[in-house]
Amino acid sequence: MSTSTSTPDRREPAPPRPGPLGRLAGVAFRRRGRVVVGWIVAIAAAVGLSAAFAGDFAADYSAPGSDSKQAQDLLSDRFPAFAGDTVDVVVRADDVTSADVRADVDELLGELAAADHVASVGDPYQEPGGVSEDGRTLITQLRLTYENGANVPHEASEQLLAAADEAERPGLDVALGGQSIQLAEQGEIGSEGIALVAAAFILLFTFGSVVAAGLPLLVAISGLGVSAMATGLVAAVIDVPDWSTALATMLGIALGIDYVLLMVTRYREWRLVGLDSERATVATLDTAGRAVLVAGTTVVVSMLGLFAMGLSFMRGAAAVTIVAVVIVMVAAVTLFPALLGYLGTHIEKLRLPLGRRRQAQVAEGGHVAASRGWTWWGRVVDRHSAIATVVGVAVLLALAAPFLGARFGFPDAGNEAEEKSVRHAYDMTAEAFGSGANGPLLLAADISGSDAAALESVAQQIASTEGVASVSPPVLNEAGDTAVFTVIPTTGPQDDATADLVHTLRDDVVPVATDGTGLEIYVGGITATNIDSTDNVVDRLPLLIGGVVLLSMVLLLVAFRSIAIPITAAVMNLLSVAAAYGVVALALDGGWFGQLIGIDTATPMPAFIPVLIFAVLFGLSMDYEVFLMSRMRESWVRSGSNARAIVEGLTGTGRVITAAAAIMIAVFAAFIPSEEVFLKVIGVGMAAAILVDATVVRMLLVPAVMHLFGRRNWWLPASWERRLPQLHVEGRPEVHMPAPAEKDLQPVS
Missing domain, CATH: 1.20.1640.10 (Multidrug efflux transporter AcrB transmembrane domain)
Structure with a gap:
């Protein structure tokens, strides 16, 4: 009788049943070469498309339908000479009316008039109020071909600044002011580089391994390579303010690193409980990857709320930021598992001497035990x-x-550093002509079908209004159907009294002065535009907050199946x-x-x-x-x-x-x-x-x-439980756990 020795039946564990993200991770892991090449091609394509079709940055900070917007539209249609953005030219000397100073000023204004994008130059010696009462300061304006100073190319503004610098001499101070000059004097600081270096140090300290720390940076930089180029394509479709690129870039970097940081941490846990690299990658995307998609979606929902503000520059900022976030999410669920295909078995390599490494332990149920x-x-x-x-x-x-004590408004040149030209121009203007001269109001009058002589009476009534320092004589366009006159307040552009004056003119003075005349007068200019924009945003802020909070609560309700x-x-x-x-x-x-x-x-x-x-x-x-x-x-x-x-x-x-x-x-x-x-x-x-x-x-x-x-x-509620979809944001980690025979802690290579 023969005997046989049998071994216990040790079946191979059933393969995990991952969800869609897990299956995507498996494909990316196995075909990692194609995925990496695909991302390289995507970056190259984004660069090429951006070079060929990228639009210019543009921003309109006016409030739709506001009085200042109507004034701007009227001037754009009928009086283009007054529709362009302005640059203030301020000159100070012991006597600006002297022959030598006048010769220097005429030479400077001639050079400025020949500069790019300058439509016209005023004559301070002929304009009312162009020379201060003490004869030491003069001011005039350049009219630009751009209606919005934020859209003026920096090169053009720098050309003007260079001309002003050359005109200065001992005893003659020259300074330029205006939105376009203010923007041109704001330098670049290389924030992206600072952020990446700081993130690298934090990741190294967190993981203690160059490989583990490098994965989030690789994914974030790859996503940035595509999203940064896509910004120009978005700008070709809608108005995008230039500062939104910094916001989108920094948010993309931060989210890209954070999302992959979460997944690297989870990947290491799965390796510690005994899964090989591919199964650990699948399990990571099937658990932490779900959380990343839900988290990224909440950011997108929040940014979508900016579209409810009804402001074009907000829509542009939101659009480029959403594009950056979506690209980062795609990189996290495709490029990251592909990189793990190359580096997953070396996740703990190139460790830094950051103290004694504590051996990770496996807790009950196969989960890595938390730190004490x-x-x-x-x-x-x-x-x-x-x-x-x-x-x-x-x-x-x-x-x-x-x-509770916050004061809303737009910072102006008075808040800039003292060494800047715009701050110098602001201070000289305020000292010589009064603080209100830095925030003039531009009144546009539609006089078609009315008596133009009525303008004189309107101007006199406005001049007698409390808070008005002076009113310029009305200027008519060639067609004789539109007029412009400037109102100088007694207070500065940031002063609450200036905002009160704008509302008083619109609500009380102008309606009474124009009653029965057929005149339509709109209070505009940069100061009025800023006031209208502030009021518009403050009024819409509750709508934004309510909408975003409600949508986010619905998302969390579905994700975590909880009311609380x-x-x-x-x-x-x-x-x-x-x-x-x-x-x-x-x-x-x-x-x-x-x-x-x-x-x-x-x-x-x-x-x-x-x-x-x-x-x-x-x-x-x-x-x-x-x-x-x-x-x-x-x-x-x-x-x-x-x-x-x-x-x-x-x-x-x-x-x-x-x-x-x-x-x-x-x-x-x-x-x-x-x-x-x-x-x-x-x-x-x-x-x-x-x-x-x-x-x-x-x-x-x-x-x-x-x-x-x-x-x-x-x-x-039980009725909700049956109706709500199951997102399983936490995933199903139990299907990825190794069989009992495999649960012994395995070293990570």
């Missing part, structure tokens, strides 16, 4: 959840408090936004904090700054919320314990969120050295807000409130 520090913190928040909630809310409200989570997320994110507004208001106050970042005078807050900060920050806050909640829901589905889900979610994502926030802070802090005030305050506001959001909100307030709610965090 984050576990301890999660339990502390659990034990003191009520105190943590009170402290967190108090900190956010304290940071938001300065916003979307509501608490919306409230927490609004508190983060309020804190950012408070920090910006404190910086613009020009005190000690403002001086730290280069704002040394009290500066109004551009109304579109809160809009941009809200759209960007709300989307980023939702990113962190999705990162955190997806891990909490994963634990909740597995264990059914609310307390365990919160602690495991917090400890499982604490390091990732902290590192991601540090990168975001570094990226937006790179805006702070900018000479453009609104980029500077966006940088300081976003950096401070992300710091607060990732620490006070995400790591303290959210888990504390969820501990207070208990199992109610995950409640959803």
Whole structure:
């Protein structure tokens, strides 16, 4: 009788059943060469298309349908000579009427008149009010061929500045002012390079490996290569302001790095539980990849809210930012798994000597155990959840408090550095002609079908209005159907009294003065345009906030199948936004904090700054919320314990969120050295807000409130449960777990 020795039946584990993202990851991993080549071709194609079809940057900051917009349209149609943007030419000497000074001024004005894009040059010696009463200062204007100073090529403005510099001599000061000159004097700071270097150091510290740290940078730079070129193509279709490229680029870099940071962390976990490179890649995209898509979608939803503002420059900024975010998302789910095909087995190579490496452990259920520090913190928040909630809310409200005293308006040349030409022109004009001369109002009158003689009476009534320093004689166009006259206020362009004067003229003085005359008069000019734009944005801000919050709550409701989570997320994110507004208001106050970042005078807050900060920050806050909640829901589905889900979610994502926030802070802090005030305050506001959001909100307030709610965090009406689609944002990690025989910890090569 023969005997045989049988071995236990050790079946190969069933292959995982990944979702669409997992299957996409598998294809990209196996055909990595084609994917990488495809991205190289995409970058080259984007460069070629941009070179051939890119449009010029343009921006219209006027409010649609406003009085100032109607004034501009009337002048554009009937009086083009007064429709162009202006450059102020200010000259100061002991006696500007002397023969030698006059000869120098005539030579300068002749040279300026011959410059590119200059339509006409005034004569300060013939114009009323062109020479100050003391005879030491004169002012005149260049009329440009561009209606909007933001669209004037910098080269043309630099040509004018060079001519002004050459005309200066001892005893003769020359300065140029105007929007186009102000923009030309704002230099480039290389924010993208600063951001990438800072991100590289943070990634190296987080992962301790050059390979692991390099993957997020490779993906982000590749996405940037396509999105940066696509900006010009977007500009060929709609108006895009030049500053929006910096916003889109920095946000694309930050999100690209953050998303891949999350997935690299998850990939390392899957390798530690025993999966080979391909299966770990599939599992990563099937879990963390879902969170990335949901997070990116929330950013897109937030930016779509800018379209509700009804302003063309907002639409342009939103469009290029959305393009950057979408390209980053595509890179994260295609290029990243392809790169893992090459580098996945070497993820821990080229380690840096950053201290003793702690051996990772596998916890119950095959999950990588969290660090002791984050576990301890999660339990502390659990034990003191009520105190943590009170402290967190108090900190956010304290940071938001300065916003109560915020003053809306547009920064002007008076807020620029003293060494700039525009600031010099602003100060000389205010000293010689009064502060209101820096913010003249341009009144456009439609006199077709009316008596032009009535204009004199209207001008006299306007001149007698409180707050008006002077009114120029009306000037008629050749057709005799349109007239223009200039009103100089007694107060500066940023003064609240100037805004009150504009409203008084429109609501009271002009209607009474033109009653029965058939005249139609519109109050326009740059100062009035800025006032109208501010009022328009402030009026529409609640619509933006309400729409974005509602859409984001619906997305979170579907993603996490909970009523409490979307509501608490919306409230927490609004508190983060309020804190950012408070920090910006404190910086613009020009005190000690403002001086730290280069704002040394009290500066109004551009109304579109809160809009941009809200759209960007709300989307980023939702990113962190999705990162955190997806891990909490994963634990909740597995264990059914609310307390365990919160602690495991917090400890499982604490390091990732902290590192991601540090990168975001570094990226937006790179805006702070900018000479453009609104980029500077966006940088300081976003950096401070992300710091607060990732620490006070995400790591303290959210888990504390969820501990207070208990199992109610995950409640959803049964009728909704059946009707809502299943996104499985947390994925199905259980299908990727190795079979029991494979669960022993495997070293990562």
